[in-house]
Amino acid sequence: MTKIxxxxxxxxxxxxxxxxxxxxxxxxxxxxxxxxxxxxHASDFxxxxxxxxxxxxxxxxxxxxxxxxYTIKQQAINTExxxxxxxxxxxxxxxxxxxAGLSIDDPxxxxxxxxxxxxxxxxxxxxxxxxxxxxxDFCLCTSLKLAPDSTNGSDIxxxxxxxxxxxxxxxxxxxxxxxxxxxAELLLEASEPTAPMxxxxxxxxxxxxxxxxxxxxxxxxxxxxxISMRCIGCGSCTYLCPTCHCFxxxxxxxTYSGIRRKNWDSCSFALFTMxxxxxxxxxxxxxxxxxxxxxKFNYFPGKFNVNSCSGCGRCSRxxxxxxxxxxxxxxxxxxxx
Amino acid sequence: MKIVGRHxxxxxxxxxxxxxxxxxxxxxxxxxxxxxxxxxxxxxxxGESTFCVASPETRxxxxxxxFRQSGRVTSALAxxxxxxxxxxxxxxxxxxxxxxxxxxxxxFVSGGIALPPTRSVIWSCLDxxxxxxxxxxxxxxxxxxDLVYKHELEExxxxxxxxxxxxxxxxxxxxxxxxxIGFVPTVLEDxxxxxxxxxxxxxxxxxxxxxxxxxxxxxxxxxxxxxxxxENRMKCGVGKCGRCNVGxxxxxxxxxxxxxxxxxxxxxxxx
Numbered sequence: 170m171t172k173i174x175x176x177x178x179x180x181x182x183x184x185x186x187x188x189x190x191x192x193x194x195x196x197x198x199x200x201x202x203x204x205x206x207x208x209x210h211a212s213d214f215x216x217x218x219x220x221x222x223x224x225x226x227x228x229x230x231x232x233x234x235x236x237x238x239y240t241i242k243q244q245a246i247n248t249e250x251x252x253x254x255x256x257x258x259x260x261x262x263x264x265x266x267x268x269a270g271l272s273i274d275d276p277x278x279x280x281x282x283x284x285x286x287x288x289x290x291x292x293x294x295x296x297x298x299x300x301x302x303x304x305x306d307f308c309l310c311t312s313l314k315l316a317p318d319s320t321n322g323s324d325i326x327x328x329x330x331x332x333x334x335x336x337x338x339x340x341x342x343x344x345x346x347x348x349x350x351x352x353a354e355l356l357l358e359a360s361e362p363t364a365p366m367x368x369x370x371x372x373x374x375x376x377x378x379x380x381x382x383x384x385x386x387x388x389x390x391x392x393x394x395x396i397s398m399r400c401i402g403c404g405s406c407t408y409l410c411p412t413c414h415c416f417x418x419x420x421x422x423x424t425y426s427g428i429r430r431k432n433w434d435s436c437s438f439a440l441f442t443m444x445x446x447x448x449x450x451x452x453x454x455x456x457x458x459x460x461x462x463x464x465k466f467n468y469f470p471g472k473f474n475v476n477s478c479s480g481c482g483r484c485s486r487x488x489x490x491x492x493x494x495x496x497x498x499x500x501x502x503x504x505x506x
Numbered sequence: 507m508k509i510v511g512r513h514x515x516x517x518x519x520x521x522x523x524x525x526x527x528x529x530x531x532x533x534x535x536x537x538x539x540x541x542x543x544x545x546x547x548x549x550x551x552x553g554e555s556t557f558c559v560a561s562p563e564t565r566x567x568x569x570x571x572x573f574r575q576s577g578r579v580t581s582a583l584a585x586x587x588x589x590x591x592x593x594x595x596x597x598x599x600x601x602x603x604x605x606x607x608x609x610x611x612x613x614f615v616s617g618g619i620a621l622p623p624t625r626s627v628i629w630s631c632l633d634x635x636x637x638x639x640x641x642x643x644x645x646x647x648x649x650x651x652d653l654v655y656k657h658e659l660e661e662x663x664x665x666x667x668x669x670x671x672x673x674x675x676x677x678x679x680x681x682x683x684x685x686x687i688g689f690v691p692t693v694l695e696d697x698x699x700x701x702x703x704x705x706x707x708x709x710x711x712x713x714x715x716x717x718x719x720x721x722x723x724x725x726x727x728x729x730x731x732x733x734x735x736x737e738n739r740m741k742c743g744v745g746k747c748g749r750c751n752v753g754x755x756x757x758x759x760x761x762x763x764x765x766x767x768x769x770x771x772x773x774x775x776x777x
Binding site for chain 2: 239241244245246248277278280281282284385388389414415416417418419420422423424425427429434436441442443444445446448450451456460463464467468471472
């Protein structure tokens with residue numbers, strides 16, 4: 170016997186959670202774009218999609234975020250730190266790859282200086298993930314040693330029932346258990362068969378790829394030029410990626426008052442690393458694509474012991490020139506180290 | 507921080523001397539700053555720029571920074587006047603291990619606008635001169651006008667305990683120029699300092715570093731006795747924003763000071 174949440178109770182759950190002070194967030198499709206957004210009712214959810222176009226990242230690390238406000242008057246500078254709007258959030262219907270993306274970035278935002286924006290939102294959010302029963306040709310979680318029902322980063326994992334009438338509830342953390350107390354009486358103890366997980370074929374052998382990337386001789390391989398020839402440096406892959414975390418800091422305002430903001434940035438852009446002198450350590454698009462792959466599968470795991478990729482496939486799915494991590498690693502896995 | 511001094515070093519190059527406004531911040535700086543560290547200097551409404559702290563660890567009453575006016579932030583800094591307030595975040599990064607330099611001969615090699623980080627180490631050592639062996643400074647710029655810290659070069663020139671070799675690139679000399687003419691690595695090889703018991707500190711544009719490392723190798727310097735400081739574009743300074751890394755090394759956290767042995771492990775194409 171396990172706890173079951175039947176879909177006809179979902180709207181009740183949303184109301185209960187809202188009454189308990191949570192902002193309820195889930196996958197929502199507006200016109201042609203799907204993302205994670207706040208909902209009023211369960212009917213607002215779009216739970217039928219493989220995964221939203223935009224990742225969960227932006228709920229924790231927004232595309233643009235004010236850090237401080239400054240005012241300058243009579244030779245005195247006053248600054249006031251922004252704190253992110255606080256409030257409990259319950260995010261339901263996130264995919265395991267998106268939840269894993271959050272836990273991948275935790276050590277980055279926590280080493281040395283602890284990023285208060287990231288961690289305040291992390292501490293105030295309950296992640297209720299729904300395991301995947303369908304995947305598309307771009308999904309690659311299994312190639313990253315994750316799975317359609319991975320629990321990394323989730324507080325609760327919901328497994329869809331075979332008859333599509335609801336979900337089996339797996340409580341993973343105290344934070345999840347506490348949030349589900351608010352809906353305890355809407356859950357039923359039952360024994361229902363769960364639906365088979367999506368079949369996500371392994372696209373490449375990750376260990377083979379990592380070994381090739383770690384070999385210094387391959388840093389200047391012609392492969393990088395060939396694979397990135399058609400990259401137009403638009404940055405879509407980095408913006409949609411659930412783990413890409415690079416940012417810029419810019420002031421918006423004038424000499425007397427304004428706001429300092431943290432904005433998403435991308436290693437795909439030439440300006441990202443360009444020195445004032447004009448010298449650019451990553452002066453070509455192939456050097457920038459190499460940086461992205463190296464960072465995700467060599468440098469980041471070297472520092473934090475985890476790949477900076479959770480296998481959502483958005484980089485390939487949304488790329489305007491049909492590139493992506495999958496193609497690159499597939500090709501690398503066929504090269505000899 | 508308040509600008510208390512302002513000096514034109516070369517065309518477009520300025521030095522600002524800054525004093526802390528908040529005693530607690532100053533105390534923290536005094537406790538943490540060591541030569542080689544950097545900071546982010548900012549003007550609200552314009553942004554922040556990364557430069558080394560050009561003043562030495564032996565003089566912590568103020569911070570000096572030297573920069574070339576070329577972008578939005580550096581233009582705002584260059585236009586700031588004595589008494590104006592600017593921001594400073596730092597000091598960040600690692601440092602030159604000057605305590606390990608004690609009892610050794612010191613060779614400083616620097617080019618153009620890269621003298622400021624070297625100057626911080628030079629004064630840190632000259633301020634406790636008795637602790638070190640011979641001090642040789644090789645410094646070059648494109649033209650005579652481009653040499654920075656001209657008054658200090660003169661001071662070093664006049665000291666018996668400092669050997670200063672100045673050079674300008676061919677074509678950059680003025681009619682009254684009495685020093686060397688040639689590129690820094692060549693002039694360094696001609697000066698042929700002995701690698702015996704010697705620590706080398708080099709800083710310059712990427713191309714100068716590249717060839718100076720080759721020259722030092724020819725002269726017999728061991729890579730572990732050669733230090734350099736890398737500077738990359740930075741935004742956060744605390745290992746998050748993702749742009750300063752060379753290979754797996756984050757310059758802002760693991761650098762900016764590296765030995766030549768460490769640099770040789772980095773992918774050269776990314777420098």
